[in-house]
Amino acid sequence: MRRNAVTVVGAAETTNLGVIPDLSQIGLHADAALNAMADCGLRPKDIDGIACAATETPVMLAHYLGITPTWIDGTAVGGCSFMIHVRHAAAAIEAGLAKTILITHGESGRSRIGNPARPVPPQSLNGQFEQPYGPMGPPSMFTIPVLRYMKTYGVTEEQIAQVCVVQREWAAKNPRATFKTPISTEDVLNSRMIAWPFRLLMCCLVTDGGGALILTSAERAQDFKTKPVYILGTGESAETPMVSQMEDFTSSRAFRVAGPTAFQQAGINVRDVDHLMIYDAFAHLPIYGLEDLGFLPRGEAAAFIAERNTAPGGSLPLNTNGGGLSYMHSGMYGMYALQESVRQMRGIAPAQVPDAKISVCHGVGGMFAASGTIIFSNQDP
Amino acid sequence: MPVPTPETQGFWDGTNAGELRLQRCDACGKNYFPPRPFCPACASRKVSWFKASGRAVLWSYVIHHRPVPGFKPPYAIAVVQLAEGPRMMSNIVECEQTPEALVLDMELEVVFERQNDTITLPLFRPAASAKG
Numbered sequence: 244m245r246r247n248a249v250t251v252v253g254a255a256e257t258t259n260l261g262v263i264p265d266l267s268q269i270g271l272h273a274d275a276a277l278n279a280m281a282d283c284g285l286r287p288k289d290i291d292g293i294a295c296a297a298t299e300t301p302v303m304l305a306h307y308l309g310i311t312p313t314w315i316d317g318t319a320v321g322g323c324s325f326m327i328h329v330r331h332a333a334a335a336i337e338a339g340l341a342k343t344i345l346i347t348h349g350e351s352g353r354s355r356i357g358n359p360a361r362p363v364p365p366q367s368l369n370g371q372f373e374q375p376y377g378p379m380g381p382p383s384m385f386t387i388p389v390l391r392y393m394k395t396y397g398v399t400e401e402q403i404a405q406v407c408v409v410q411r412e413w414a415a416k417n418p419r420a421t422f423k424t425p426i427s428t429e430d431v432l433n434s435r436m437i438a439w440p441f442r443l444l445m446c447c448l449v450t451d452g453g454g455a456l457i458l459t460s461a462e463r464a465q466d467f468k469t470k471p472v473y474i475l476g477t478g479e480s481a482e483t484p485m486v487s488q489m490e491d492f493t494s495s496r497a498f499r500v501a502g503p504t505a506f507q508q509a510g511i512n513v514r515d516v517d518h519l520m521i522y523d524a525f526a527h528l529p530i531y532g533l534e535d536l537g538f539l540p541r542g543e544a545a546a547f548i549a550e551r552n553t554a555p556g557g558s559l560p561l562n563t564n565g566g567g568l569s570y571m572h573s574g575m576y577g578m579y580a581l582q583e584s585v586r587q588m589r590g591i592a593p594a595q596v597p598d599a600k601i602s603v604c605h606g607v608g609g610m611f612a613a614s615g616t617i618i619f620s621n622q623d624p
Numbered sequence: 625m626p627v628p629t630p631e632t633q634g635f636w637d638g639t640n641a642g643e644l645r646l647q648r649c650d651a652c653g654k655n656y657f658p659p660r661p662f663c664p665a666c667a668s669r670k671v672s673w674f675k676a677s678g679r680a681v682l683w684s685y686v687i688h689h690r691p692v693p694g695f696k697p698p699y700a701i702a703v704v705q706l707a708e709g710p711r712m713m714s715n716i717v718e719c720e721q722t723p724e725a726l727v728l729d730m731e732l733e734v735v736f737e738r739q740n741d742t743i744t745l746p747l748f749r750p751a752a753s754a755k756g
Contacts, residue, residue, distance in 0.1 A: 368658050371626035373713045375745055376702075377695040383688045387703055387713075391684040394728050438686035439698070439723060487703045487713040488658070492684050 249333040250464040250471040253283035253457030254585040263451040267357035271349025271453035279455035292341030296324035314341035322575040323606030326615025330477035349453035350573035383438045385610040388492035396542030404431035405549040406526040414565025416594035422569040445526040447572035454578040472588040476509025476618040486610040497614035498535035505616040517599035520580040522606045523566040560596045577606035588621040632659045639744040644676040657710035678734035680704035718749040
C-alpha cells in the first residue's frame, strides 16, 4: 500500500457513553454511524463499504442503515477487530474495491439490550481444556500470565497499580470519562480482590457505547470539512484462542507481529511517536504493549509507567482518554482507542497532546488471541 | 463440563483410565497439546498418543475470588508446565489456595478427579518429592 493513500474523514462516538438504557446494541451502532456521517457530511447513499464485528454483522448494519455495499468485512476477533477493519478498509480503498467505507461499533455491555450472553461451547478447545477449571470470563483468564511476568522481571503489584493511577489522571481531563476522581496506589490495592493479584480497579469498566469511522482516499479527503487523518501503517496478527497456550507468558506474539508490521509500513520508529494508545482491558496490557511494540526493553515498562513517563506531562502520553480502565469499556474497546487517536490527530482531544503529529493505536483481541495496530498522522508528507 | 470430540476423545479416554495422554509427532518428534490429529509444528498426520509422566511445575495462576458454580472461592486457576513440554490449564489441589503456598515453579504431579460417567479431569497437587 502506498503511504498516506487513505485517510479517516469521519469519526464519532455514540451521543452518550456509560449507561444507555434507551438503545439496543444495533441502535448504538446506528447512533455512532449517524454521528460519524454527520461529522463529515455524508449520507448512507455515499457509503459503499461497511465493516463491523460480532454480534452484529455487516449485512445487518448495511440493511439497518440503508447502505448498498460493494465491500463488506465482518472480521470479529474481539476488541481489536476495529483496528483490523481499518487495515482491511485501507487496503480495499487502495485496491479500488470501495471508495468510502464505514466501520461501526455498538455494544450494550452494561445494559445488555440486544446483547445476549455467549457461553463458551463445551466442544470447543476452550470449552474442553480451560472452562472446566472455573474461570469466569476475562478477569480470571486474561490475568493468568501476569505472575510469570512479575517473577521474570521482579515487577511488583504496586507498579502494576500505578498503571491505573496514571490513567485516572488522564481520565480526569476528559468530561466523557466514566471515572474521573483521582485514585492512589493504595486505593487500587485496597479495592475488591477479583483474581489475585488483580483488584477491581485493575480491571476495565463495563459500559454501553459505540463509535464509527469513515475512511476514504487521501485524494478525496480535501472534499471534506474535517481535518484528514492519514493512515501511515497497519498491522494485524493472531496467536491462540486459549490464554493457556500462549508461547511466552511475558510477551504477546500477536503484538510482536502486528506492531512491527505497522511501524515498518509507516517507515517510522518508536522515537517518532508523539501519542500512543494501548488497549487496556487490564492493567498489565500497557506494560506488555510498550515492550512488545519496542518502546522499552523487556521488563522495563512497569517502572517506566510508575515513574510517570506516560502520565500527563510525561515524555510518552499513553491512553490519554483514560483508557478502558477509566474512560469506557463496552467489551470490545478498540473502537474507542481509535477515536482518541483520531481526536489527537485532529487536535481536538480534551487532553490534547501539543503538536502531536504521529499517533500509534494498538489493540488486543480476546485474551492475547489477536492484535491490530494502526499508525495515524495529521501530516501529508 | 467438557464434551469430547472425535479429535479429543483419546485424551478423555486417558483421564478416565488414570493416564495423562499427550500426542507426539512421529515425523518431527514434537510433543503437543491440546489434541488434534496432526502435528502443529510440521503438519504431519502421523501422530501417536503417549502416556505423559504427570510431572509438572506451576507456571502461572490467579486466585479467583468470585463465585462460580462448583467452586468455592478463593481458588487458583493455574497453568502448569508439563515435563514433556506442553502447558495446560488446571486447578491445584491438596494445597492452600494462597500466594504463600502457591509458589511459581513448585513441582506438581497429576491426580484425576472423576466428574461424571464420561469426564475425568486432570488436576495437579504438590509433588510427593517436594513435600516437606
